[in-house]
Amino acid sequence: MRRSPRRLFGLVWPPIVFGVAFLALWELAVKVFDFQPYFLPAPTAIWDAFTTNTELIWEATKVSGLNALVGLVLGAFVGVGTSFLLARFRLLNDLMTPLAIGLNAVPIFVLVSVFNNMYPVTSEVPRRLMVAVIVYFIVLVNVARGLRDVEAVHLELMRSYAAGDATVLRKVRVPNAVPYLFTALKIAAPASVITAFVSEYFGGSQNGLGSRIASNIALSNNAEAWAYVLGACLLGLAFFLSAVALEGVLTPGGVGARERDRA
Amino acid sequence: MSSPSTAVDGANAVEVRGLSKVFNAGRPDAVEALVDVDLVIRPGEFVSLIGPSGCGKSTQLRLIANLTEPTTGQVLVNGKPAKAARLDQDYGMAFQLAGLFEWRTVTKNVELPLELKRWDKAKRRSRALEMLELVKLSEFAGHFPWQLSGGMQQRVAIARALAAHPPLLLMDEPFGALDEMTREHMQTELLRICGETSTTVVFVTHSIPEAVFLSTRVVVMSPRPGRITDVIDVQLGSERSVDTRETEAFFAKVTEVREALRGFQPTDVEPDIEQVAEEL
Numbered sequence: 001m002r003r004s005p006r007r008l009f010g011l012v013w014p015p016i017v018f019g020v021a022f023l024a025l026w027e028l029a030v031k032v033f034d035f036q037p038y039f040l041p042a043p044t045a046i047w048d049a050f051t052t053n054t055e056l057i058w059e060a061t062k063v064s065g066l067n068a069l070v071g072l073v074l075g076a077f078v079g080v081g082t083s084f085l086l087a088r089f090r091l092l093n094d095l096m097t098p099l100a101i102g103l104n105a106v107p108i109f110v111l112v113s114v115f116n117n118m119y120p121v122t123s124e125v126p127r128r129l130m131v132a133v134i135v136y137f138i139v140l141v142n143v144a145r146g147l148r149d150v151e152a153v154h155l156e157l158m159r160s161y162a163a164g165d166a167t168v169l170r171k172v173r174v175p176n177a178v179p180y181l182f183t184a185l186k187i188a189a190p191a192s193v194i195t196a197f198v199s200e201y202f203g204g205s206q207n208g209l210g211s212r213i214a215s216n217i218a219l220s221n222n223a224e225a226w227a228y229v230l231g232a233c234l235l236g237l238a239f240f241l242s243a244v245a246l247e248g249v250l251t252p253g254g255v256g257a258r259e260r261d262r263a
Numbered sequence: 264m265s266s267p268s269t270a271v272d273g274a275n276a277v278e279v280r281g282l283s284k285v286f287n288a289g290r291p292d293a294v295e296a297l298v299d300v301d302l303v304i305r306p307g308e309f310v311s312l313i314g315p316s317g318c319g320k321s322t323q324l325r326l327i328a329n330l331t332e333p334t335t336g337q338v339l340v341n342g343k344p345a346k347a348a349r350l351d352q353d354y355g356m357a358f359q360l361a362g363l364f365e366w367r368t369v370t371k372n373v374e375l376p377l378e379l380k381r382w383d384k385a386k387r388r389s390r391a392l393e394m395l396e397l398v399k400l401s402e403f404a405g406h407f408p409w410q411l412s413g414g415m416q417q418r419v420a421i422a423r424a425l426a427a428h429p430p431l432l433l434m435d436e437p438f439g440a441l442d443e444m445t446r447e448h449m450q451t452e453l454l455r456i457c458g459e460t461s462t463t464v465v466f467v468t469h470s471i472p473e474a475v476f477l478s479t480r481v482v483v484m485s486p487r488p489g490r491i492t493d494v495i496d497v498q499l500g501s502e503r504s505v506d507t508r509e510t511e512a513f514f515a516k517v518t519e520v521r522e523a524l525r526g527f528q529p530t531d532v533e534p535d536i537e538q539v540a541e542e543l
Contacts, residue, residue, distance in 0.1 A: 153362035156330055161379045162350045171375070175366045251366070 041223040049227035056212075057231040064208035065235050067124055068196035071131020072188060072239075078132070079139030080181065086140065087147035087173065100137045112199045127199040127208075134195045135188040139181070146180025147173045182247040189239035197232060209235070274342025276431050276463040277304040277327055282336035284322050295488035296322045300336070302482065302491065306430065309457065309464045311474035311481045313520065319489025320467045321435055327465060328356055328433050341430060352380065354431040355424030359439045361416035363408040363423075369395065370404045373423045380427060394422040397456055414445040421453065425460060432457065432464045438473070447505070450476055454503055471524070475499075475516045476508060483523040493523040 023043045029035070030042040037045065050057065086093045111133060115126030150172050158168050197210025206215060209232045216225035284297040297319040304310050312320040325331045326338055329345035340348035348354065355376070363372045373391040382390070395401050398418040408416055417437060424432055438446045450473060457464055468474050474481045475497055483493035497516050499507055507513055 151360075151362065153358050153360045154364065156358070157356065157362055159330055160328055160349060160352075160354070160356045161376055162352055163379055167379065171379075172364070175364065178366065 038220050038222050041226055045223040046226040046230065049221075049223040050230055053224060053227055057209075057228060060207065060209045060212045060228065061231050061235050063124075063205075064193070064196045064200070064210065064232070065238075067127045067199075067208065068131055068192040068235075068239065071128045071196065072135050072192040074128070075132035075135025075192070076139050076185065076188065079136045079184075080143055082136075083140050083143035083147060083177075086144040093144065093148075096140070100141055103133075103137060109195070109198055109202070112202045116203050121203070122205045124205070126204060127196055130199045131192045131195045135192050138188040138191065139184045142180045142184035143177050146177030150176045178251060182243065182251070185243040185246070186240060189243040190236040193232065193236040193239050275303050275339070276306045276308065276341065277302065277465060278337075278339040278342075279303070279323070279327070280337045280339075282323070282326060282338060283334050284319065284326060284331070285334045288334060297326070298488040298490050300489070300491055304463060304465060306463050307461060309454075309466065309477055309479045311466045311468055311478040312484060313468055313471065313474045313481055314484030314489065314524070315486050316469065318484040318486050320484050322489065323484075324433055324435050324465060324467050328354060352376065352427060353429055354433050355427065355429040357417075357420050357424045357432070357434045357437045359436040361408070361413070361420040363416055363419055365408050367407075368404070369400065369406050369408065369411070369419050372408065372419055373426050376423060376427050390426060391422075394426050395419075397425075397459070398422045398452065412445075414441050414449060417441065417449060418452070421456065425456065425462065428460065430463060432462045434464065434466045436467055436469070439468075446473070447508075451504065453477065471517055471520050472508070472513075475513060475520055476503060481516075481520050483520065495519055495523060 027043050030040060035042075041049075082096075086096055109130070112126055112130040115129050119125045147169075154172050154176075155168065158172060163171070197208055197213070200206075200208045200210030201214055205211075209228050212228045213225050213232070216222070216228060279300055279302040282297060282300040282302075283295075286294045286296055300323060302310075302323075312323060314320050322331070326333050327340060327345060329338070329340075329349040338345040341351075341353045343351070343353070363369075364375070367375070370388070370391045373394050374387045377387040377390060392401065392404060395404055398421055400415060400418055400422070403411060403415065408419070411419065417440075421437070424434075438449050441449060453464075454477060456462075464477075466474070466477060476499070478497050481495045481497055482491055483495065484490065485492045495516070499510075499512060499516070
C-alpha cells in the first residue's frame with residue numbers, strides 16, 4: 001500500500017509549482033505596479049516581517065493554538081458523548097438537528113461576546129468555549145450519522161447471530177462511526193483555529209494571532225499583519241495535518257487507508 | 264448462552280407448515296407475500312427456491328431465519344421454533360451483498376460469529392484460518408475487504424457463514440451480483456464446501472441453471488401472492504463439475520424448471536404481434 005517515491009513526487013509537485021508561480025506573480029505585480037505597502041505588501045516584505053518577528057508570532061501562536069486545542073478536545077469529547085444519545089433516542093435527534101442547523105445559520109461568533117460578559121476580561125475561557133461550541137456541532141452531527149447509518153445487511157447479520165443492542169453498538173455502530181469522527185475532526189481542526197482567532201476580535205486579552213492581525217492592520221503595519229496571517233495559516237495547517245496523522249495511526253487499514261491508496 | 268447447536272435427533276432441517284406472510288396487514292397497502300406454504304427439508308439436502316421477482320422466496324428464507332415473523336403458520340428449524348434456532352445460531356446466512364465489515368481484516372470478518380459465541384481467541388483464529396483455506400483465500404487472511412474482488416468477498420462471506428459449523432446454511436441470491444464466469448466457479452466451490460462440511464442449504468435464486476446445478480430439489484414459486492407450485496427432484500449425482508452443465512440430464516432439468524415457471528409470464532405485457540408471427 002506504500003506509495004512509491006515517484007508517485008509521491010507526482011502528487012506533490014503541482015501544488016508546489018502553483019504556489020511558487022503564484023508568489024512570483026504577486027511579487028512581480030507589487031514591483032511592476034508599484035503598490036504601496038498599505039495596499040498590498042510584497043511576499044518578500046511579508047517574509048522579512050515574519051523572520052524578524054518570529055518570536056512574537058510564536059508567542060501569539062501558542063496562545064491561539066492552546067485556545068483552539070482546548071476547545072477542540074472539549075468539543076470533540078462532548079460531541080461524541082451526545083451523539084450516542086442522539087443515535088439512541090430518535091426524539092432527541094429530531095430536537096437537536098434543527099438546533100444545529102439554526103446555530104449554523106446565525107453568525108455564531110457573536111456568542112463569544114456573551115461568554116466574554118460571563119468571565120473576567122483577561123480570561124481565555126470564553127474563546128475556548130466558543131471553539132468548543134463550533135467543534136461540538138460538527139462532531140455531533142457527523143458521529144451521530146455514523147452511529148445511525150449502518151448497512152441494513154450488517155443489522156440482519158447481527159440479528160442472525162442473536163446479537164443484542166449493546167453488541168450491535170459495540171461491533172457495528174461504533175466502528176462504523178469512526179471514519180465519520182475523523183471526517184468531522186478534519187473539518188473541525190482548522191475550524192477550531194479560525195474560531196480561536198476570530199474570537200479575539202470580540203475583546204479580551206490582546207495576545208493571540210487574531211488580535212495581533214487586527215492591531216497591526218490598525219497601525220498600517222501591513223507586512224507585519226500578513227506575517228501573523230502566515231503564522232495563522234501554518235497553525236491551521238498543523239492542526240489539519242495532526243488530524244490526518246491521528247486517523248492514519250488509529251485506523252491503519254480503515255477507510256482512510258483506502259482513500260490514501262486511491263489518491 | 265451456549266446451548267448446543269446439535270440437531271434434535273431425527274428432526275428435519277427445516278419444516279414449514281401453513282406459512283403465510285402479509286406485510287402491512289390491515290392497512291390499505293397490505294401485501295400478501297406468501298400464502299399457505301408447506302415445505303420439509305431433510306438434513307443434507309440442497310434446496311433452491313426459484314421464482315420471478317416478488318414471489319416471496321426471499322421472504323420465505325427470512326422467515327426460516329426468523330429475521331421476520333410469520334402472519335400465520337409455523338417454522339421449525341432443527342426441530343425447534345425458528346426463534347429458538349436463531350438464538351442458538353443453528354444456521355449461517357449469506358446475502359446478495361457480501362456484507363463484510365470494512366474495518367475488519369478478512370480473518371477478523373470470519374471470526375465475528377465465533378467472537379459472538381465467546382470462543383477464545385486462539386480457537387477463533389485457527390477456525391477462521393481453516394475456513395479461509397476451505398474457500399481458498401488463505402493468502403488474503405490479513406487483507407481488508409476493499410482489497411478483494413467481488414467474488415473473493417462473497418467467498419469470505421460464505422466462510423463466515425460456515426465458521427461456526429452450523430448444520431444449516433441460508434443463502435439469499437449470494438451470487439446475484441457476480442459475473443457469469445465467477446458465478447459458475449463459485450457454484451462448484453459451494454458444492455465442494457457443503458459436501459465437505461455436510462451442510463444443509465436453502466438457496467434463493469432466480470437463475471434456472473444455477474438452481475438445477477446446485478440442488479437436490481428445486482422449489483418453484485408463483486408470483487405474488489407466493490405459493491409453491493412445483494417441486495422438482497434433481498439427481499445429477501454428487502460429483503458435479505463443469506462438464507455436468509453440458510449433459511443431457513442437466514438440459515432436461517433446466518427445461519423442466521423453465522416449463523414449471525412458464526405459467527408466470529408477466530400478464531400486463533401485450534404480446535408483440537410481429538414477434539408471435541415470426542415464431543409461428
